[in-house]
Amino acid sequence: MTADRRRGSESSPTRQLLLDETERLMLEEGYAAVGVRRLAREAGVAPALVLYYFKTLDDLFLAVLKRRADGEFERQQRLLDSKPPLQALWELSRDPGLALITEFMALANHREAVRVAFAADAERYRKAQVEAIMRKAESGLPDVSPAALVVATTGIARILGMESALGITGGHEETVALIEDLLKRFYGSSSLAVDHD
Amino acid sequence: MTADRRRGSESSPTRQLLLDETERLMLEEGYAAVGVRRLAREAGVAPALVLYYFKTLDDLFLAVLKRRADGEFERQQRLLDSKPPLQALWELSRDPGLALITEFMALANHREAVRVAFAADAERYRKAQVEAIMRKAESGLPDVSPAALVVATTGIARILGMESALGITGGHEETVALIEDLLKRFYGSSSLAVDHD
DNA sequence: GTCTATATAGTGATAGAC
């Protein structure tokens, strides 16, 4: 299973370094900044070495996506179980660290292989989120579809993040206040001070 | 004012054709498919002619954005005044024709000139939307910030469109049902059957 | 207003030496 799409071992330090630098480049300059030569320069290796570990750029992006998705899924599950799930979701989706997701969303529009993998991950995450809501459904929860709550909550959080990145901020404060007020009403008035880190 | 960024008259049929083909390419294959050679081939002209009308690719994208923004703004204002504004906004933001906006959003991440112009347009649209809500604020409207309602309504609609384009559909039906139910409660139970065209 | 021809630089990817 390791034979034809990739050379080198999965645990190779160089390979990990290339994945790290790819994530950094995507976050700091966008996915378009990631190329064989540029990535090699950032990592301090020869361009051909990038293609030794990742036969194509698709393979590189897919590897970044996979490493992220696995790690983040576990983090999500932990948070979903540690506090009211909708509130956990709101905080998770507003985490600036999730900017990489936005970048992958854009990338998915232009690379079919990434699109397929990204969509599969997104559905997997969403399924787990809906299940967490249903699992912990308490009396305070309104009589609406858990799936709709998940989509609306994460969707608004992500739109706010995307717009902010473009310098669009009109109405953002009011929207954050509205959502956090609604969460407060759903879950009672425990502190909702969101700390991102 | 026509001198140094562009040659050719603003009403030139060839220029209009290039703008049309750019929009079509962006919608069908994404902004990355738009280049001097490709666009020229699609329009059936020589590559250099593209650069005769648009000195740089930035100028081309900016011209597409401007032509769209002007036309759509008028359409938005008409719809905002012809029916309950939040409902108008929901329908407007779900119009598949707005997929071009998503493409520009992605493009804005990678072209500073486009980012600035796009952000200015977005703030202008949002301002007009909030004003329409306030202008027609009726008894049925809930006691929440009009700006928050605008951001949430348009944001959810746009996220649904973006996800659909990637093949992510989990929870979408439920979300549409939730929003349309809320709109019904806000505005009474007049027909909400959405017709996109 | 439209074209050909070209300049300069970039890209992803491969072969093969070490």
Next chain:
DNA sequence: GTCTATCACTATATAGAC
């Protein structure tokens, strides 16, 4: 596992003929 050298192709942009 890492390198140099190179292939084939694309990019934006310009100069100047018609």
